[in-house]
Amino acid sequence: MTSSDFRRRIPRTDALLALPEVQSATTSLSEKVVRDLVRAVQDRARRAEITPEEVPQEVIAALTRSRASSLSPVLNATGVIVHTNLGRAPLSEAAQRALVDAAGYVDVEFDLDSGVRSRRGAQARAALLRACPAAQDALAVNNGAAALVLATTAIAGQGGELLLSRGEMIEIGAGFRLTDLMESTGAVIREVGTTNRTHLPDYVTAITGNTAAILKVHASNYVIRGFTSHVSVAELASLAHEHGLPLIVDIGSGLLTHENALPAEPAIDDALRDGADIVVASGDKLLGGPQAGVMYGKTEWIHRVARHPLARAVRADKLMLAALEATLSGPLPPVTAALRTDPAQLKARTDALARRIHAAHPTHAPQVRVVEHEGRVGGGGGAEVPLPGWALALPEPCAAPLRGLERPIVAVSTAGACLIDLRCIPEKEDDYLADAVGRVLTGVEEKA
Numbered sequence: 502m503t504s505s506d507f508r509r510r511i512p513r514t515d516a517l518l519a520l521p522e523v524q525s526a527t528t529s530l531s532e533k534v535v536r537d538l539v540r541a542v543q544d545r546a547r548r549a550e551i552t553p554e555e556v557p558q559e560v561i562a563a564l565t566r567s568r569a570s571s572l573s574p575v576l577n578a579t580g581v582i583v584h585t586n587l588g589r590a591p592l593s594e595a596a597q598r599a600l601v602d603a604a605g606y607v608d609v610e611f612d613l614d615s616g617v618r619s620r621r622g623a624q625a626r627a628a629l630l631r632a633c634p635a636a637q638d639a640l641a642v643n644n645g646a647a648a649l650v651l652a653t654t655a656i657a658g659q660g661g662e663l664l665l666s667r668g669e670m671i672e673i674g675a676g677f678r679l680t681d682l683m684e685s686t687g688a689v690i691r692e693v694g695t696t697n698r699t700h701l702p703d704y705v706t707a708i709t710g711n712t713a714a715i716l717k718v719h720a721s722n723y724v725i726r727g728f729t730s731h732v733s734v735a736e737l738a739s740l741a742h743e744h745g746l747p748l749i750v751d752i753g754s755g756l757l758t759h760e761n762a763l764p765a766e767p768a769i770d771d772a773l774r775d776g777a778d779i780v781v782a783s784g785d786k787l788l789g790g791p792q793a794g795v796m797y798g799k800t801e802w803i804h805r806v807a808r809h810p811l812a813r814a815v816r817a818d819k820l821m822l823a824a825l826e827a828t829l830s831g832p833l834p835p836v837t838a839a840l841r842t843d844p845a846q847l848k849a850r851t852d853a854l855a856r857r858i859h860a861a862h863p864t865h866a867p868q869v870r871v872v873e874h875e876g877r878v879g880g881g882g883g884a885e886v887p888l889p890g891w892a893l894a895l896p897e898p899c900a901a902p903l904r905g906l907e908r909p910i911v912a913v914s915t916a917g918a919c920l921i922d923l924r925c926i927p928e929k930e931d932d933y934l935a936d937a938v939g940r941v942l943t944g945v946e947e948k949a
């Protein structure tokens with residue numbers, strides 16, 4: 502057989518595009534993406550990696566694997582609630598619905614009664630204010646870092662000095678330093694105190710005619726222990742107000758009000774009651790909503806920040822506004838539920854899962870155990886606060902095949918075990934988990 506015979510047997514593009522399965526794929530993929538995919542399969546046949554007869558089925562298989570977005574929904578079995586690598590806070594069902602409803606044309610800046618333009622984000626702002634009684638005003642922007650940059654720029658941009666304790670000069674994920682971020686606005690960071698100890702007189706002596714604000718940043722991802730001291734929000738607020746300066750507090754985590762499960766974590770409401778003028782936080786950490794930056798504070802300061810030209814560059818989009826409002830007005834978000842999980846309940850659920858797997862796969866029973874496992878708040882706050890709980894322990898080689906499932910399960914790989922922590926997995930997934938773990942155990946056994 503000559504190579505041209507072989508090439509002639511490869512189905513033509515038109516014929517492949519006319520297949521019903523390929524036609525139906527165009528509802529979720531663009532024509533260009535489908536054509537490129539068809540060509541890639543034809544090329545594989547030209548390189549003799551597959552036979553010409555296999556081309557149609559390979560095209561269909563490739564289309565089945567392709568989705569318009571390649572982000573894969575996963576089950577977070579790590580026990581880390583605000584897991585930055587897994588998209589931080591999962592949205593509540595109410596917030597998910599709101600997000601979908603807002604996807605088309607929506608009255609985000611339009612008053613349906615009068616038929617004229619309305620204030621963008623007014624409902625999200627109202628929901629923010631209801632959720633935080635001590636606030637006079639609120640503003641939602643693109644993310645926490647944007648909120649900090651906007652506040653810094655509006656209040657201390659172009660050479661104004663910000664007083665910041667050396668113990669609060671933090672690096673968040675992926676090498677981003679908040680100090681660099683603030684200095685990029687032209688503000689000057691005036692370092693106060695030492696890494697472990699900062700006192701009120703340190704701030705007093707640092708105040709000059711150039712001081713624009715006092716800044717306090719919550720250490721979301723570390724703790725300073727031992728011989729330490731810091732100055733409280735209330736003390737800093739008094740000092741700032743004595744000098745006619747605002748106090749800006751970045752609490753990062755986005756806890757709206759005090760949370761008993763995290764007694765040491767600062768809440769926005771408390772910071773405002775203690776006198777903070779502006780409090781900035783993330784929307785997708787402990788607040789449990791979409792990526793957003795929330796800014797709360799006194800009317801005059803929020804107005805000043807909202808009127809700054811930069812506010813337009815970091816404005817909240819309609820999807821975020823919808824999801825944020827629904828998070829604040831809807832039932833308990835998944836993050837809060839995971840945080841408050843009763844360890845006894847977690848144990849009962851994990852035991853039940855283990856029993857189901859034991860019953861379905863008696864030969865694997867000795868490899869499936871229930872062990873103590875501490876959950877974590879994650880990068881969003883509560884650094885080093887352990888959340889007592891339990892996990893299903895499987896043989897370590899299970900971790901990779903669990904990630905390879907059609908709905909990947911991301912477990913904890915430790916020396917000698919693969920742990921499945923149910924804290925962050927909705928209970929309705931337990932059937933899927935029992936089945937998936939059984940299949941993975943069988944697969945791992947066969948390989949061994």
Ligand SMILES: *Cc1c(COP(=O)(O)O)cnc(C)c1O
Pocket residue numbers: 644645646647649673679718719720721722751752753754782783784785793794880881
């Ligand atoms: C997470 C965090 C930020 C950044 O917020 P993003 O929403 O991730 O932009 C800023 N400051 C602190 C203290 C944080 O913990």
